[in-house]
Amino acid sequence: MSEPLGRHAAVIGASMAGLLAARVLSDHFASVTILERDEVVDEAIARKGQPHARHLHALLAEGLRRLEHYFPDLRRDLSDGGAVIGDMGQDIRWYAFGGFRRQFPSGMTGALMSRPFLEQCIRRRVQALPNVTIRGGTQVDALVPDPGRARVTGLQLKARDGSAEVLATDLVVDTSGRGSATPKWLEALGYSRPAETAITIHMGYATRVFRRKPGDLDGAKLLMVLGTSPVERACNVIPVEGERWIATLTGWGGDYPPDDEAGFLEFARSLPCPDAHAMLTRLEPISDIVQHRLPANLRRHYERLPRFPERYLVMGDAVSSFNPAYAQGMTSAAMQAGARAEALRGSRDLTCLTRRVFPRLAAMVDRPWQLAAGEDFRFRATTGPKPFGTDLVNAYVERVHRATHTDTVVYGVFLDVMNLVRPPTSLMHPGIVWRVLRATA
Numbered sequence: 001m002s003e004p005l006g007r008h009a010a011v012i013g014a015s016m017a018g019l020l021a022a023r024v025l026s027d028h029f030a031s032v033t034i035l036e037r038d039e040v041v042d043e044a045i046a047r048k049g050q051p052h053a054r055h056l057h058a059l060l061a062e063g064l065r066r067l068e069h070y071f072p073d074l075r076r077d078l079s080d081g082g083a084v085i086g087d088m089g090q091d092i093r094w095y096a097f098g099g100f101r102r103q104f105p106s107g108m109t110g111a112l113m114s115r116p117f118l119e120q121c122i123r124r125r126v127q128a129l130p131n132v133t134i135r136g137g138t139q140v141d142a143l144v145p146d147p148g149r150a151r152v153t154g155l156q157l158k159a160r161d162g163s164a165e166v167l168a169t170d171l172v173v174d175t176s177g178r179g180s181a182t183p184k185w186l187e188a189l190g191y192s193r194p195a196e197t198a199i200t201i202h203m204g205y206a207t208r209v210f211r212r213k214p215g216d217l218d219g220a221k222l223l224m225v226l227g228t229s230p231v232e233r234a235c236n237v238i239p240v241e242g243e244r245w246i247a248t249l250t251g252w253g254g255d256y257p258p259d260d261e262a263g264f265l266e267f268a269r270s271l272p273c274p275d276a277h278a279m280l281t282r283l284e285p286i287s288d289i290v291q292h293r294l295p296a297n298l299r300r301h302y303e304r305l306p307r308f309p310e311r312y313l314v315m316g317d318a319v320s321s322f323n324p325a326y327a328q329g330m331t332s333a334a335m336q337a338g339a340r341a342e343a344l345r346g347s348r349d350l351t352c353l354t355r356r357v358f359p360r361l362a363a364m365v366d367r368p369w370q371l372a373a374g375e376d377f378r379f380r381a382t383t384g385p386k387p388f389g390t391d392l393v394n395a396y397v398e399r400v401h402r403a404t405h406t407d408t409v410v411y412g413v414f415l416d417v418m419n420l421v422r423p424p425t426s427l428m429h430p431g432i433v434w435r436v437l438r439a440t441a
Ligand SMILES: Cc1cc2nc3c(=O)[nH]c(=O)nc-3n(C[C@H](O)[C@H](O)[C@H](O)COP(=O)(O)OP(=O)(O)OC[C@H]3O[C@@H](n4cnc5c(N)ncnc54)[C@H](O)[C@@H]3O)c2cc1C
Pocket: 012, 013, 014, 015, 016, 017, 018, 035, 036, 037, 038, 047, 048, 049, 050, 052, 055, 056, 057, 058, 059, 060, 138, 139, 140, 141, 175, 176, 177, 178, 181, 205, 292, 294, 315, 316, 317, 318, 324, 325, 326, 327, 328, 329, 330, 331, 333
């Protein structure tokens, strides 16, 4: 490390965004403390504070690339632990818009594993950094400001045994997730809460784990079935470590998949292609069915606030949480970490860091937000501020989906866009538009 920007940085939350934040900060601060409300143990388990970690979590290609930038050899660790490495074009059997997308070797690889296992691999690497400490069983209760309330100088902590403490900080990053208390804490210091954009989807997940045997999917590595109006439901089945499958059913607009066996299978049977139901009936279940509900895509616009305390940042789901069906959350967290790393690299001190970072974070969030919000307006019950031209774009994108049944060039660009490798405008390139129109004429 060259001359550090500060002595001590603190991160609230030891989930994906928090671990990534700590990794970036470790290059610029003498010490970094991650404060996590749950006890943190070296196991691949979903903690109480992250019930979503029990559900299917796919890591997009751009997410894997960015994680490997911070944690070289991560792919090897994942693979050694039983994660499945696959080609995004060749290994996915993916039904959408009335047919299967045409499988082809895309050269774009992804890693498939459970979310707790991925997090464990990353956590171990973060814990191995000499200047990072994870303090589990420690809840952050409030921000401690300087006398003029212009900057954050510490955090009010509460331990499991009820004891309180003030931790002095030079910089704090809030990565405490969608339920982040930052809006409330800002108000307590006399600042405004950020404006919020919510796109309501009333989406439900139901997930079950099954035993995996060779040949379960006839050579493919994962199965995805996307229903479209009037059956606004989906099923994804991915292989994970421990020779297991994780299967997640999804319903939009309050059509929540049930958590009883018969209801779970019936939901799968209602999908427009029989493969998911056939597969789930054959497999041996080895867990209960767990549910999760997500009322809305939610974005907090910190970049628009005229005043914000110095030495304080917010990242990850605390800024923006998307419909998980598009698997963007962890990749978005990694992209935000990259934006912040860039801002820190160009800094001589911490003055005005906040002002420089929030617009960059907002720019990073724009792309996944645009994709999730745009796609969700395809579903009948979705409500919220609809960007101008969404219906027109969706009508074209529907043709893109259908073109992927036959045209691997279009499918390749589509995969790049969905994996956040290329911007959505790549699908509007004249050569692609021509192929889409020809394939769906
Ligand atoms: C059902 C579901 C499925 C998903 N599937 C995918 C997927 O396939 N691919 C993908 O990329 N993303 C997916 N996501 C999104 C992904 O889980 C998140 O984007 C990712 O976990 C980053 O979250 P985070 O670290 O910002 O917050 P979280 O994961 O919510 O973590 C917040 C952490 O902060 C801690 N905390 C909270 N308050 C305090 C406090 N006051 N003091 C101390 N600690 C505190 C919590 O205990 C928790 O550990 C999914 C989300 C859901 C809900």
